[in-house]
Amino acid sequence: MRVIEFDYLRAHLSDELRKAYRDDEVTVIAYRDRPIAVLMSHGVWSVGRQANQIPPTLVDEPINSRAARPMLRELRERLDRGRHVTVTVYKDQAVIAPYEWAREAFADLPAFLQLPAVEARGEGSVQIVYRSARMLQKLRAEFEGSEDPEWEMDRRLSAMRSHIPADRRKELRGVVYVESGRVARVRALDPDAEWIDLDERISLAPVSPPLNRKDIDARLPGLGLYPGDQRLAPQGASREYLAF
Known part of the structure; x- marks a missing residue:
């Protein structure tokens, strides 16, 4: 389809x-x-x-x-x-x-x-971050001039209106970034590494360099999401959690 x-x-x-x-x-x-x-x-x-x-x-x-x-x-x-x-x-x-x-x-x-459950829980999960073309343009402008703009924008994570809770952080094994309806990058997360809270919502997460297909299968087995895959955002949501 x-x-x-x-x-x-x-x-x-x-x-x-x-x-x-x-x-x-x-x-x-x-x-x-x-x-x-x-x-x-x-x-x-x-x-x-x-x-x-x-x-x-x-x-x-x-x-x-x-x-x-x-x-x-x-x-x-x-x-x-x-x-x-x-x-x-x-x-x-x-x-x-x-x-x-x-x-x-x-x-x-x-x-x-079939809209996925935004609060899916499991022993391992990833956060899927959805970015529209407008949001992507805004982020690129914000981090223009940084040594690695993609890394700067990708390591800033949040829940809907607050920091990602501590128990959720322990479950997270990676982050999938969807831009304009397609998976742009997948990064792994070290569950034992330090998160740095910046304000009431945003935290700097310990994300890895972008993973290739082989790395995704090795570090996030069963995830089944790869750069280039098509994925639409759930209605009304800019992020969701996917257990795997």
Whole structure:
């Protein structure tokens, strides 16, 4: 299953609609690196509708593809309100459905559609840090001129509104950095090394140099996340914990 950004859909709307209604492709649409919708044929949507019923008030009147293109921003806002949008190309139809609805309607969708538990605990875990293009630009500007800007930004870790708790630090074995929807780097953490708390939220963590695939398998066995892998952020979260 493919994942495309909303801007890509805007530029390739006709092609993406054709893949849905002609080839029955199901495509996840992301906005600012977060999944917001799923594009599918009307037939696939009808199957999902049997599993996860939709109030008629949330099903919009069909619009044709020419009318849809200039109003994609409005359509995105409709999706945020849980509405389902049918786009027609002559007699063919494709549906853009809210992500959350599709995740519940299609239990057999790939794992990245099933939101992971943000507080997963285990004997070993990693923190996954999600950075949008905007956040990445801000961090690069902040550490511009540093000897190793990536290391400076990567070693600064936090929980949502506080330091990472001591018991969590003991569990952490690594950090996965996801930038613009793809794994950029994986670093290991020494659970016995010192953390330095800077303020009420941020700590300097004892992270290793970036790991290659072989290092990841050796130091974080079973993690299964590698640089270049696609991974979308859970809705509303900039970080999560993954037990392995």
